[in-house]
Amino acid sequence: MSSTSSYECAICLHRYQSPTLIPTCGHTFCASCVASLPTDRLRSTASCPLCRNRFDVRACVPNYALAAALESEAHGEPASPRPSAPPLETVQFTTHAPNVPRASQSSAVQRLRSLGFPAGLARLVTDADSRVGLRLFILDNSGSTGEMDGNKLTAEYGTLKMKACSRWDEIKAMAVLQARVAVAVGVPAEFHLLNPLGGNRSSSLSEGDGFVRVHDEESFSRFNSMLAASSPRGVTPLADSLRGIRRRLDAETERLRGKQVFLTIATDGLPTSATSGHSDVRARDDMVSELRALSVHFGVQLVIRLCTDDNDVVDFFGKLDAETELSMDVLDDFKSEAQEVRRCGNGWLTYAPAVHTVREGGTCIKLLDLLDERALNVHETAALVELLFGVDASTGVDIPLALDYTSDLGAYCDEVKRRADLLGTYYNPLSGRCEPLVNVGALRKALTPRGVLGKAFGYLFGM
Numbered sequence: 004m005s006s007t008s009s010y011e012c013a014i015c016l017h018r019y020q021s022p023t024l025i026p027t028c029g030h031t032f033c034a035s036c037v038a039s040l041p042t043d044r045l046r047s048t049a050s051c052p053l054c055r056n057r058f059d060v061r062a063c064v065p066n067y068a069l070a071a072a073l074e075s076e077a078h079g080e081p082a083s084p085r086p087s088a089p090p091l092e093t094v095q096f097t098t099h100a101p102n103v104p105r106a107s108q109s110s111a112v113q114r115l116r117s118l119g120f121p122a123g124l125a126r127l128v129t130d131a132d133s134r135v136g137l138r139l140f141i142l143d144n145s146g147s148t149g150e151m152d153g154n155k156l157t158a159e160y161g162t163l164k165m166k167a168c169s170r171w172d173e174i175k176a177m178a179v180l181q182a183r184v185a186v187a188v189g190v191p192a193e194f195h196l197l198n199p200l201g202g203n204r205s206s207s208l209s210e211g212d213g214f215v216r217v218h219d220e221e222s223f224s225r226f227n228s229m230l231a232a233s234s235p236r237g238v239t240p241l242a243d244s245l246r247g248i249r250r251r252l253d254a255e256t257e258r259l260r261g262k263q264v265f266l267t268i269a270t271d272g273l274p275t276s277a278t279s280g281h282s283d284v285r286a287r288d289d290m291v292s293e294l295r296a297l298s299v300h301f302g303v304q305l306v307i308r309l310c311t312d313d314n315d316v317v318d319f320f321g322k323l324d325a326e327t328e329l330s331m332d333v334l335d336d337f338k339s340e341a342q343e344v345r346r347c348g349n350g351w352l353t354y355a356p357a358v359h360t361v362r363e364g365g366t367c368i369k370l371l372d373l374l375d376e377r378a379l380n381v382h383e384t385a386a387l388v389e390l391l392f393g394v395d396a397s398t399g400v401d402i403p404l405a406l407d408y409t410s411d412l413g414a415y416c417d418e419v420k421r422r423a424d425l426l427g428t429y430y431n432p433l434s435g436r437c438e439p440l441v442n443v444g445a446l447r448k449a450l451t452p453r454g455v456l457g458k459a460f461g462y463l464f465g466m
Contacts (some may be wrong), residue, residue: 008194012031012036014039014052018073018325022065024036024064024065025037026063026383027056030051031205032052034065037060037063044045047059047330061330062369062370062371062373071418085418086165096448100143108129112126112399113125115184115187118357121429122311123390123393132188132190135367136263138191138193138265139195139248140181140195140269141244142178144234145198148169148271148310149169151168152166154166161439174308181363183223189218191218194215194217195323204298214229218433237276238279240274242276246291249293264301265364266303266306268306270309270316271311291327298328298330302366306319306331307324308330326339327362332365338433342371345433347374347377348449349378350445352440352444356438368390381449384450388441392423419441
């Protein structure tokens with residue numbers, strides 16, 4: 004087989020374009036070829052054309068090693084032949100985005116690390132965000148967000164701890180960190196108050212009254228001023244806010260072409276009209292219609308960040324996620340999400356603040372989205388470990404895990420532990436302490452057949 008043919012996609016029979024790895028079986032195809040596969044509309048699952056194994060299309064990740072080999076060959080550099088559908092164990096991930104200059108990527112990684120991101124996650128986010136054009140946030144500042152049943156992570160006398168606060172303070176803390184991430188990675192983030200300071204919900208709102216687009220330190224300062232001037236008041240007219248965002252996106256169609264757009268709605272209530280505090284069927288259908296329009300016309304990926312335990316609210320958005328074709332992830336607060344991740348069988352990973360932050364803002368790293376949905380299988384677990392620990396702890400430079408977990412699991416876990424120790428510790432909301440990013444004992448079980456079987460039974464029978 005020639006070197007050229009070894010880089011052909013088994014679906015289109017052309018040279019790989021954006022090679023994409025299916026973690027469940029290890030086969031690789033072009034990103035567009037994977038996207039063209041017939042899927043189950045409700046569960047986003049498809050069958051691998053080579054082995055027929057079912058997989059979640061949202062769990063696919065870029066095959067960085069193959070992309071790097073293709074880039075090297077394009078520049079006339081020698082690259083070893085690689086089969087078109089390599090088994091996962093042979094794939095070595097790197098996290099350098101070919102379209103992002105290394106110098107600027109390195110700076111972004113260091114800025115994220117200063118915000119508490121582990122080196123591997125910082126590198127992965129920087130790479131993934133090269134495909135993101137804009138993040139949008141709707142911040143619910145309705146009257147009910149004044150309720151004092153929120154919580155946020157604080158640092159008091161050098162000690163991290165969860166602290167009770169209002170729901171609005173919880174939303175503000177999330178938004179401030181998202182704005183910091185936007186400045187760090189260079190992807191603009193636009194923050195919209197659900198109830199603008201001036202009371203005007205038109206699409207021509209002036210920055211500082213209804214929204215601020217954050218992209219540098221100066222805009223971050225204006226964003227902070229907007230938050231400081233806002234307080235809980237009004238109702239929950241989500242559809243009106245979504246209409247304004249849709250009109251703004253219409254004006255940016257060309258700039259955002261080929262880029263991913265994420266929208267996070269941080270809310271504690273059911274949608275209402277602009278003139279009523281009561282949520283009726285019309286208001287709910289109106290909001291769903293606007294979400295569909297954003298999804299269909301702009302390919303917007305949705306995140307619902309719930310700031311309440313109210314059963315009616317949780318049930319409404321949960322059913323919306325399950326019963327519609329919308330690409331949506333519904334998240335709870337930091338501690339509740341950590342509990343769900345452990346319940347699903349992914350407790351080997353410490354659900355650090357940075358992991359939650361990435362998911363709150365929407366991410367192309369779908370393995371992270373799966374953490375609270377089901378137990379990752381062996382291949383997916385190994386892929387995520389490689390992505391998180393396959394870099395130098397201090398510089399973020401690629402140092403792939405050379406060991407094969409299938410042939411020497413003990414040595415593999417020892418190396419992961421060594422790298423985790425170099426990364427330091429991260430706050431675990433379940434224990435209230437700072438711990439290594441990975442529990443190696445739990446990881447060992449997750450990577451053994453017995454561990455996989457146990458997780459499968461636990462998932463099926465609620466164990």
